[in-house]
Amino acid sequence: MTSQTDRRWWALGALVAAMLVLGFDSTILNVALPTMATQLGADTGQQQWIADAYIVVFAALMLPAGLLGDRFGRRRMLITGLLIFLVGSLLGTLVDGPGLIVAARAVMGVGAALIMPLAMSVLPSLFGPDERPKAVGAISAASALGLPLGPLVGGWLLDHFWWGSIFFVNVPLVLIGIAACVFLLPETRDPSSPKVDALSAVLTVAGLGALVFGIIEGPGRGWGDPLVVTALAASVALLTGLVLRGRGLDRPMLDLRLLRGPGFLWNTVAAALGTLVLSGLMFLLPPYLEAVLGHDAFGTGLRMLPMMAGLMVAAKGSGALAERIGPRPVITGGLTVLACAAFLGSTTDVHDGYGATALWLSIAGIGFGFTMVPAMDAALGALPAERAGSGSGLLMTVRQFGGSLGVALLGSLLAGAYGERVDTAGLPARAADAAGDSVVAAHLVAERTGIPQLAASADRAYLHGMSLVLLLCGIAALVAAALTAAFLPDPRARRRGRRTEPGAPTKPGMRTEPSMRTEPGMRTDEAVAPGTPDA
Helix, strand or coil, X not given: CHHHHHHHHHHHHHHHHHHHHHHHHHHHHHHHHHHHHHHHCCCHHHHHHHHHHHHHHHHHHHHHHHHHHHHHXXXXXXXXXXXXXXXXXXXXXXXXXXXXXXXXXXXXXXXXHHHHXXXXXXXXXXXXXXXXXXXXXXXXXXXXXXXXXXXHHHHHHHHHCCCCHHHHCHHHHHHHHHHHHHXXXXXXXXXXXXXXXXXXXXXXXXHHHHHHHHHHHHHHHCCCCHHHHHHHHHHHHHHHHHHHHHCCCCCCCCCHHHHHCHHHXXXXXXXXXXXXXHHHHHHHHHHHHHHHCCCCHHXXXXXXXXXXXXXXXXXXHHHHHHXXXXXXXXXXXXXXXXXXXXXXXXXXXXXXXHHHHHHHHHHHXXXXXXXXXXXXXXXXXXXXXHHHHHHHHHHHHHHHHHHHHHXXXXXXXXXXXXXXXXXXXXXXXXXXXXXXXXXXXXXXXXXXXXXXXXXHXXXXXXXXXXXXXXXXXXXXXXXXXXXXXXXXXXXXXXXXXXXXXXXXXXXXXXXXXXXXXXXXXCCHHHCCCCCCCCC
């Protein structure tokens, strides 16, 4: 029994390593783009797609990935995702042109789309309800910890190695993850899973891809741009077709029937809105710390760590607290704390130092930890065991779109507020355009032209936009808190109801709900119910 328990926690370590790679890969590129633009000759549009190709493919493929895991085996598809991610990372270290870098990032997005939902979906096969919050907390902390580690690791690598090292750093972690999955993870699948519907897969990928494309391009091109309007309209038509097709299928790819369960629905909403707020905070911080406060890339990543400290503290205690008082007050309280952090951050003045920022970052981490860990755990717990792959895919897709919306919509608000306030009078047209695009560019222009007033104006303009965005983040968190307080059910009440139903099991030692935990003498790969273990 002890060796089986150790094996499960070692397997969790493998999943944590995989999620850590995904976490910092989403931000490490931000530090490298200026270097890559100089050495590869990438223009602004190419730089944008070097960053965005990964997100578009990632978000579009998560739903099919969950269904593939249910049908062909979750461990098998998770290892496949890690292998694909490894290939994309190696391609990124070898190619030498912007277009090829975009292709390598797209390949990495395919791998990430398999890793993310399937890493979550195997947790019910490893841990029972009493241990699952700790496992979810570990994976959530690893994913979030990777966000500030991206600038930290990326800045250090660029100081010592070539730009391709930001891709090569993935290789050892991915290899460790593959080896651990092969030797430690049990195989689970859904024996009743249907064949993959090719048309539904095409509609899913095309519809979600068009939606993410429109969201990403909207702030830069303008929401009325014909290409953006066409992409968003196409996404509506394609996703509507997907829903209509799914009505005639027993197991549709976009199974909205999973959202009929209030436990899964409202925990998913809480996780998505919490991710939206956190994505907004993560988007705001690097320019503020680098341009306004004057820190380098490595120092910026270092100064984002207080949020991770708060997250880890909350992740450690949120599971026990949710079990004691129920997830609803914990999630509602976490969202309220997250809102308070955003409101506190919105009062930041141009003359404030890093101490005030560290305070509200710590509070934000605590709020996010008390929100995300119990919400993700309760959402996974509300899924039927045989639907873990497709349900986790839906959960992670909704979360990913929450993050994409956070960056796109809040970024658009920030850019508009900054552009209206920054004073570029007297500058040549090209320099004025550059300074009006971002606070980082304004500082470069001010340095080259010897106009310190431009840098001061840019700082004030950025703080104005940052305050507006943080206010909106706080309002969104409060709305999410109100929704969870009003509609989120308590799974403990459902379990109590089961125990008191007429005819419910009453014999000593008889379980009242399926258990995913191992028993003495039982192999780990036999501990999955009701999925079918592979030999």
